[in-house]
Amino acid sequence: MKKLAILSMDAVRIPLLPTAPNVKIENGEEYDIRDKCTRATALGQRLTFFADELSKYFDVTVLVPDLNYPPDNAIDYSKINYTFKPYNWFDANWHYSEYLAQQFLEYDIIIMQSAGGVGFLNGAKLPSHIILCIDACLPFPVEYKKLLDIYPPDKQGEYYQMGMNQYKQLMNRADLLIYANDRQRNFYEGLFIQLSNYNTKFMNDMQFIKVQNPIADRYIPERKMNSTYQFLWYGGIYPWYAVDKVFEMVDTFDNISITFSGVLHPRFKKIRDNFYREYHDRLLNHPKISIDYNYYDDPTTLFSMYDATIVMAQEGMENSYSNRSRILDSISYGLPVITNKTNPLHDEPFLADVLVPYTDIHDMDSCLVKLNDIADEDFYNIYQYYTSENCFNDLICRLK
Amino acid sequence: MEKNIAIILTDNICDCTDDQILFWYPRSYRCLQLAHYLSREENFFVTVFVPYFDSERKTHVYNNHSYETILYNGKAAIWNWSLELESKLKKFTHVIMPISQGVGFLNIGSLTKTNVIIDGAYSFLPELPGALLGTPVKFRKTYWDRYLYYYQLMLQNVNCLLYGHDRQYYYYEGQLTSISKLDWSAFQFSPLLKIPPLFQKTKTIKTEYAQTPTKILWLGSIQPQSYPELLIEYAKSHPQITIDFVGILHPLYKKSYKNYFKKYFSNLPNNITVYDNLPEDVTNFYTNYDVGILISRGWIEERYAIRNELWDMLIHGLPIIVNKESSLLLEFSNLTDSIYTVQLNNFNNDMDAILNNAPLIVSDPVKKRIEANILSVTDISELIDYINRF
Numbered sequence: 069m070k071k072l073a074i075l076s077m078d079a080v081r082i083p084l085l086p087t088a089p090n091v092k093i094e095n096g097e098e099y100d101i102r103d104k105c106t107r108a109t110a111l112g113q114r115l116t117f118f119a120d121e122l123s124k125y126f127d128v129t130v131l132v133p134d135l136n137y138p139p140d141n142a143i144d145y146s147k148i149n150y151t152f153k154p155y156n157w158f159d160a161n162w163h164y165s166e167y168l169a170q171q172f173l174e175y176d177i178i179i180m181q182s183a184g185g186v187g188f189l190n191g192a193k194l195p196s197h198i199i200l201c202i203d204a205c206l207p208f209p210v211e212y213k214k215l216l217d218i219y220p221p222d223k224q225g226e227y228y229q230m231g232m233n234q235y236k237q238l239m240n241r242a243d244l245l246i247y248a249n250d251r252q253r254n255f256y257e258g259l260f261i262q263l264s265n266y267n268t269k270f271m272n273d274m275q276f277i278k279v280q281n282p283i284a285d286r287y288i289p290e291r292k293m294n295s296t297y298q299f300l301w302y303g304g305i306y307p308w309y310a311v312d313k314v315f316e317m318v319d320t321f322d323n324i325s326i327t328f329s330g331v332l333h334p335r336f337k338k339i340r341d342n343f344y345r346e347y348h349d350r351l352l353n354h355p356k357i358s359i360d361y362n363y364y365d366d367p368t369t370l371f372s373m374y375d376a377t378i379v380m381a382q383e384g385m386e387n388s389y390s391n392r393s394r395i396l397d398s399i400s401y402g403l404p405v406i407t408n409k410t411n412p413l414h415d416e417p418f419l420a421d422v423l424v425p426y427t428d429i430h431d432m433d434s435c436l437v438k439l440n441d442i443a444d445e446d447f448y449n450i451y452q453y454y455t456s457e458n459c460f461n462d463l464i465c466r467l468k
Numbered sequence: 469m470e471k472n473i474a475i476i477l478t479d480n481i482c483d484c485t486d487d488q489i490l491f492w493y494p495r496s497y498r499c500l501q502l503a504h505y506l507s508r509e510e511n512f513f514v515t516v517f518v519p520y521f522d523s524e525r526k527t528h529v530y531n532n533h534s535y536e537t538i539l540y541n542g543k544a545a546i547w548n549w550s551l552e553l554e555s556k557l558k559k560f561t562h563v564i565m566p567i568s569q570g571v572g573f574l575n576i577g578s579l580t581k582t583n584v585i586i587d588g589a590y591s592f593l594p595e596l597p598g599a600l601l602g603t604p605v606k607f608r609k610t611y612w613d614r615y616l617y618y619y620q621l622m623l624q625n626v627n628c629l630l631y632g633h634d635r636q637y638y639y640y641e642g643q644l645t646s647i648s649k650l651d652w653s654a655f656q657f658s659p660l661l662k663i664p665p666l667f668q669k670t671k672t673i674k675t676e677y678a679q680t681p682t683k684i685l686w687l688g689s690i691q692p693q694s695y696p697e698l699l700i701e702y703a704k705s706h707p708q709i710t711i712d713f714v715g716i717l718h719p720l721y722k723k724s725y726k727n728y729f730k731k732y733f734s735n736l737p738n739n740i741t742v743y744d745n746l747p748e749d750v751t752n753f754y755t756n757y758d759v760g761i762l763i764s765r766g767w768i769e770e771r772y773a774i775r776n777e778l779w780d781m782l783i784h785g786l787p788i789i790v791n792k793e794s795s796l797l798l799e800f801s802n803l804t805d806s807i808y809t810v811q812l813n814n815f816n817n818d819m820d821a822i823l824n825n826a827p828l829i830v831s832d833p834v835k836k837r838i839e840a841n842i843l844s845v846t847d848i849s850e851l852i853d854y855i856n857r858f
Contacts (some may be wrong), residue, residue: 199707230646250644257768260644261593262616385641385650 072126072177078188079113088142104136110393117298121460123149133157164189182195192237205248210385247410248391282459285451287402288372300374301328303394308386318356329360369400379407474560475503476517495566495590496652496778501666507535549574567592577621589632594769599691602723630663633795672752674785677827682756684711688777689718692765695731710739715746754786761789787828807833
């Protein structure tokens with residue numbers, strides 16, 4: 069059986085035993101072990117989908133940052149078919165790590181997410197006998213520059229060049245590029261053809277594989293439906309979101325109220341402090357907006373209380389390519405999603421049936437009409453189509 | 469406000485017939501269409517730059533149009549900066565040029581006071597690996613690096629980039645991102661503008677369709693990405709059909725034809741006929757056939773190509789068979805009753821299924837959509853608006 073490693077740049081949902089300690093100590097400070105080792109972002113969730121399905125066919129190891137790795141004896145392996153190993157995150161973040169390089173040599177296939185600088189240089193210098201797959205579900209060049217806003221202006225240009233330089237090296241080495249929606253494929257073909265050296269790989273499509281996130285059937289049959297609409301904002305507030313549009317909605321329509329849940333991610337303090345602070349007081353003081361600070365390991369109860377989820381982003385390239393997992397999560401629980409008309413998920417098979425396209429406040433009336441027209445069958449079609457087997461079939465065939 | 473617009477042709481179209489320009493030099497065909505429509509605007513003064521590559525054949529007549537023509541030395545502008553082009557372009561407020569095989573790249577890249585509009589409908593980079601097949605293996609990477617560099621210099625200087633179908637939009641966003649011309653901060657304004665393929669109906673429209681389709685037309689030149697041998701093999705095992713390969717010799721691709729494809733066109737069975745050149749009189753031409761076909765090798769080029777031959781056949785009522793990845797399917801999604809697709813790894817079975825599915829027609833919905841979207845002159849209204857605003 070081929071040995072396959074998936075490199076995670078951040079925490080993944082590591083299942084913990086009941087006997088696991090409550091705290092993880094780092095640099096002398098104590099942290100909640102669940103915050104550190106189980107609270108995954110969208111990328112971590114996607115990686116778990118990969119590990120779950122690929123481990124049926126390959127000997128899979130998930131390489132987790134040491135910062136997010138619990139004691140070995142705290143991991144519950146009873147329900148998974150793969151293993152976790154730590155790597156030195158600081159050593160590999162925008163640097164070539166000798167330690168990580170040695171770890172990579174143990175595997176036949178490496179899958180990396182091109183979302184941050186972790187492992188970029190190691191991937192770029194991977195020996196040619198090891199297959200390198202880049203999961204490019206998140207278009208790094210689009211988001212990266214905006215994320216640099218948290219650094220001093222005089223440093224941003226330097227960091228941008230450094231990051232793009234490493235990114236180009238990584239992409240040039242990639243044997244296989246995994247994308248999540250059709251627009252991304254076209255974007256990467258345009259990007260790739262400029263980044264790479266001349267060779268025949270531009271001349272056919274053998275190096276691109278689509279892997280959409282599976283959407284599990286967690287349908288909640290009896291959702292609360294009233295004449296008033298209670299919407300849910302589910303997840304962090306990042307620089308590319310458009311919270312102002314949400315304020316506009318509740319200010320314009322008397323029968324709409326919104327709850328923000330999961331806005332405070334336990335990590336990513338810099339982003340939180342820089343961007344969320346701007347909205348916190350306004351959210352807190354608005355009479356029709358509430359904030360739910362709970363963290364839900366199982367959000368079934370949360371999703372059962374609302375009529376739809378709202379995901380509003382600023383128009384532009386980030387939204388144009390984003391494969392938002394919060395949208396897919398919501399659909400998994402049977403909740404329709406009001407989101408930008410320009411989001412690429414509208415183009416994916418069956419998803420448009422449960423997505424409510426929104427351009428501006430003038431659309432809201434028709435959005436509410438469409439919300440009421442969405443049927444149970446629309447969700448069941450999706451669950452049948454986006455099974456884990458279907459989503460990963462092409463990738464598994466190729467890697468085999 | 470008065471707009472002086474230069475439209476630079478980059479192909480050797482001297483002495484070409486209209487159909488030769490349409491099928492052999494699609495970039496020039498599209499630019500001439502743009503010139504035709506733009507010059508009808510009241511305050512637009514359009515000049516078309518026609519290249520000559522042979523000083524003895526530089527007398528090309530483009531009269532009877534509402535735009536002027538200027539000749540320039542095309543040879544001097546291939547992968548080079550041309551002083552002649554530079555001085556002639558100075559008086560124009562806007563320059564429109566197609567992305568072609570290196571003509572004018574450096575001149576466009578160095579313009580400073582002119583609004584530069586590039587037409588990327590016929591994309592360059594996906595074609596380049598195929599074009600380089602005719603060069604020594606040892607030098608291909610050198611050529612690639614050099615051409616890519618010049619291409620990027622041009623792209624950096626572009627104010628507006630025209631594209632032809634939706635897939636190209638994201639492709640060019642990727643390209644512009646890779647040279648840092650676009651990033652997250654560019655969300656409020658996109659330099660990309662869609663101008664669909666600009667065609668005119670000039671020939672007889674096919675309206676009668678056979679119950680047993682047997683006459684297949686391959687119309688168009690054999691280029692590195694073409695896959696005629698697949699069809700030839702199919703014809704050998706299906707004697708009941710006839711296939712005409714028409715206009716297969718392109719002036720630019722004689723080398724790749726001779727070195728690679730020619731062997732497949734010797735010892736052909738009786739049901740295949742080859743015509744090197746395009747027919748002189750194409751009136752009623754399509755009515756002789758049941759279905760048109762153009763198959764390519766599934767390279768990346770296929771995904772971004774616009775094949776004028778296929779569009780023309782479809783517009784004139786001839787159903788077509790294309791690769792499954794063809795961009796035509798994006799423009800006419802779900803209309804598989806007019807555009808039939810084959811997968812290369814299942815070609816024979818797909819062909820059998822298509823030909824058994826008689827009659828093959830161009831459906832009314834496709835015809836209506838062509839009328840509404842493709843043959844409408846208002847298609848370039850956004851470009852007119854852009855030129856007026858900037």
